[in-house]
Amino acid sequence: MKVLVPVKRVVDANVKVRVKADNTNVDTTNLKMALNPFCEIAVEEAVRLKEAGIAAEVVVVSVGAKAVQEQLRTAMALGADRAIHIETDEDLVPLSIAKLLKAVQEKEQAQLILFGKQSIDGDNNQTGQMLAALTDMPQATFASEVKLDGDKATVTREIDGGLQTLSMPLPAIVTVDLRLNEPRYASLPNIMKAKRKPLETIAVADLGVSLKAHQTVLKVTPPVDRKAGILVSSVEELVEKLKNEAKVI
Amino acid sequence: MAILVLAEHDNVSLKTDTAKVVSAATAIGGDVHVLVAGHDCAAAVTAAQSLAGVSKVLVADSAEYSAQLAENVSKLVVELAADYEHVLAAATSVGKDTLPRVAALLDVSQISEVIEVLSSDTFVRPIYAGNALATVQSLDAKKVMTVRSSAFDAAASTGSAEAVNLTLSIAARTDFVSQALTESARPELGNAGIIVSGGRGMGSGENFAILEQLADKLGAAVGASRAAVDAGFVPNDLQVGQTGKIVAPDLYIAVGISGAIQHLAGMKDSKVIVAINKDPEAPIFQVADYGLVADLFEAVPALNGLV
Numbered sequence: 001m002k003v004l005v006p007v008k009r010v011v012d013a014n015v016k017v018r019v020k021a022d023n024t025n026v027d028t029t030n031l032k033m034a035l036n037p038f039c040e041i042a043v044e045e046a047v048r049l050k051e052a053g054i055a056a057e058v059v060v061v062s063v064g065a066k067a068v069q070e071q072l073r074t075a076m077a078l079g080a081d082r083a084i085h086i087e088t089d090e091d092l093v094p095l096s097i098a099k100l101l102k103a104v105q106e107k108e109q110a111q112l113i114l115f116g117k118q119s120i121d122g123d124n125n126q127t128g129q130m131l132a133a134l135t136d137m138p139q140a141t142f143a144s145e146v147k148l149d150g151d152k153a154t155v156t157r158e159i160d161g162g163l164q165t166l167s168m169p170l171p172a173i174v175t176v177d178l179r180l181n182e183p184r185y186a187s188l189p190n191i192m193k194a195k196r197k198p199l200e201t202i203a204v205a206d207l208g209v210s211l212k213a214h215q216t217v218l219k220v221t222p223p224v225d226r227k228a229g230i231l232v233s234s235v236e237e238l239v240e241k242l243k244n245e246a247k248v249i
Numbered sequence: 250m251a252i253l254v255l256a257e258h259d260n261v262s263l264k265t266d267t268a269k270v271v272s273a274a275t276a277i278g279g280d281v282h283v284l285v286a287g288h289d290c291a292a293a294v295t296a297a298q299s300l301a302g303v304s305k306v307l308v309a310d311s312a313e314y315s316a317q318l319a320e321n322v323s324k325l326v327v328e329l330a331a332d333y334e335h336v337l338a339a340a341t342s343v344g345k346d347t348l349p350r351v352a353a354l355l356d357v358s359q360i361s362e363v364i365e366v367l368s369s370d371t372f373v374r375p376i377y378a379g380n381a382l383a384t385v386q387s388l389d390a391k392k393v394m395t396v397r398s399s400a401f402d403a404a405a406s407t408g409s410a411e412a413v414n415l416t417l418s419i420a421a422r423t424d425f426v427s428q429a430l431t432e433s434a435r436p437e438l439g440n441a442g443i444i445v446s447g448g449r450g451m452g453s454g455e456n457f458a459i460l461e462q463l464a465d466k467l468g469a470a471v472g473a474s475r476a477a478v479d480a481g482f483v484p485n486d487l488q489v490g491q492t493g494k495i496v497a498p499d500l501y502i503a504v505g506i507s508g509a510i511q512h513l514a515g516m517k518d519s520k521v522i523v524a525i526n527k528d529p530e531a532p533i534f535q536v537a538d539y540g541l542v543a544d545l546f547e548a549v550p551a552l553n554g555l556v
């Protein structure tokens with residue numbers, strides 16, 4: 001069984017981004033970049049399926065500029081077998097990404113496609129569901145447990161009220177949540193080995209997918225800052241302030 | 250043209266999120282219809298009919314929709330979409346699951362987590378864990394969007410919309426197996442006026458008892474940081490943050506929470522924030538209106554004695 005894992009390069013989760021002075025976008029120059037944490041969990045899950053003898057091959061794919069190859073190498077250092085880079089310098093919306101991934105899936109015919117549930121830059125939470133729609137596959141989003149049995153997947157999902165378990169025939173799409181697993185650290189030998197694993201680059205134009213513009217970002221602004229608060233010196237003072245100043249209790 | 254709102258419900262009760270999405274729909278302007286897709290969901294339909302600003306409630310009552318799966322509910326919405334220029338749902342686990350499928354089938358982009366409606370095609374949404382706000386203009390003929398409920402007030406229950414039954418029953422290949430919902434007599438995080446949240450500093454699940462006591466005294470909901478959930482102190486549905494629940498209560502009390510970007514993303518729009526932390530350098534103090542540098546195991550019991 002083949003597992004396909006689409007991954008994204010994002011600003012590292014520990015970095016606080018700032019908005020550009022001209023309000024056109026956030027300023028990402030010289031910021032530390034990383035594999036999106038949710039994508040990392042998806043890669044880890046795929047690699048564990050391979051280690052358990054359930055998956056035969058783990059293929060990672062990323063859409064973006066040349067720099068995404070760095071994250072594809074990271075994914076291969078974690079254990080993915082090969083990588084596909086769909087090259088574009090354009091900033092594409094999730095629907096366009098999903099259309100490109102559909103073309104990849106048509107060629108790869110993976111039985112399971114594992115996604116991170118959202119990327120921590122755009123916070124869209126769309127791409128997996130959109131690819132599921134375009135390929136008419138069943139889906140399980142926000143997975144905290146994935147079990148495969150023959151051609152069936154049973155997935156426990158983190159939903160607003162608790163946990164929900166669904167089962168579905170493969171091929172299927174699963175988007176993963178934080179508590180599915182704890183990704184390993186890539187060892188130095190594996191990082192070296194990843195440099196020699198196959199990485200294929202395909203230009204967007206060569207996939208024969210027609211994309212269109214769906215939205216214009218008119219501006220990007222910083223959120224309104226909260227006004228500075230005060231430190232209280234005792235629990236008594238806190239209660240007094242909450243009662244008489246803030247009037248919230 | 251009209252606006253379709255996908256209702257959030259459990260077949261019995263309608264979630265307040267839907268009343269909030271209806272407010273967002275009203276801000277866009279136009280005829281607002283609500284779709285209730287479920288099974289034996291008459292009570293949820295009645296609640297939807299009473300939402301102010303709604304003119305029609307479409308009812309798809311079928312065993313196929315009992316678990317409200319994205320796979321077939323998205324197809325149902327697409328069948329109805331010809332009559333609508335906007336399709337809205339709450340940015341809840343159901344809305345986030347279903348709506349991107351609707352958008353892709355309609356070949357339009359989705360605008361996620363809208364917090365402000367500027368016009369019928371221009372919306373504001375947070376990106377980068379709320380560290381930036383993007384103003385986005387949709388170029389698509391149909392606008393499909395999820396709405397962040399914490400940013401809108403609930404529509405009143407003074408309406409009387411007509412209900413129209415649909416006969417469209419679409420099957421899914423996905424099977425519902427089971428569900429384990431957290432039972433609690435406390436208010437839901439999304440609707441609570443006050444939230445008492447605990448972090449890794451709580452040390453254990455048992456220690457959450459002092460926070461629960463505080464919550465009960467204040468009529469509050471209990472929340473948590475990711476670290477507290479990951480450590481198994483409390484269930485996943487209590488997580489507040491970029492990837493958990495986004496809340497904006499009148500009062501948010503953060504106890505033993507450091508204030509990581511991802512946690513702040515879920516609560517920094519609260520009206521009043523209180524932080525109790527023994528580390529004066531903790532970033533949570535930068536967003537707190539009232540900060541108390543103290544050991545929580547002394548401060549919280551003392552607080553319980555005073556409120």
Ligand SMILES: Cc1cc2nc3c(=O)[nH]c(=O)nc-3n(C[C@H](O)[C@H](O)[C@H](O)COP(=O)(O)OP(=O)(O)OC[C@H]3O[C@@H](n4cnc5c(N)ncnc54)[C@H](O)[C@@H]3O)c2cc1C
Nearest residue numbers: 448449450474475476490491492493505506507512527545
């Ligand atoms: C992709 C991604 C998504 C994430 N999503 C979320 C999310 O949705 N929500 C979320 O919360 N986090 C999220 N996180 C995790 C986040 O980065 C932090 O790790 C997490 O919020 C830390 O939780 P904490 O503040 O409870 O723990 P810590 O950072 O460990 O803080 C514990 C605090 O407790 C204080 N403390 C300890 N003992 C006491 C005591 N006795 N009295 C008083 N104070 C005490 C300490 O001083 C410290 O400040 C995410 C991270 C990533 C990478």
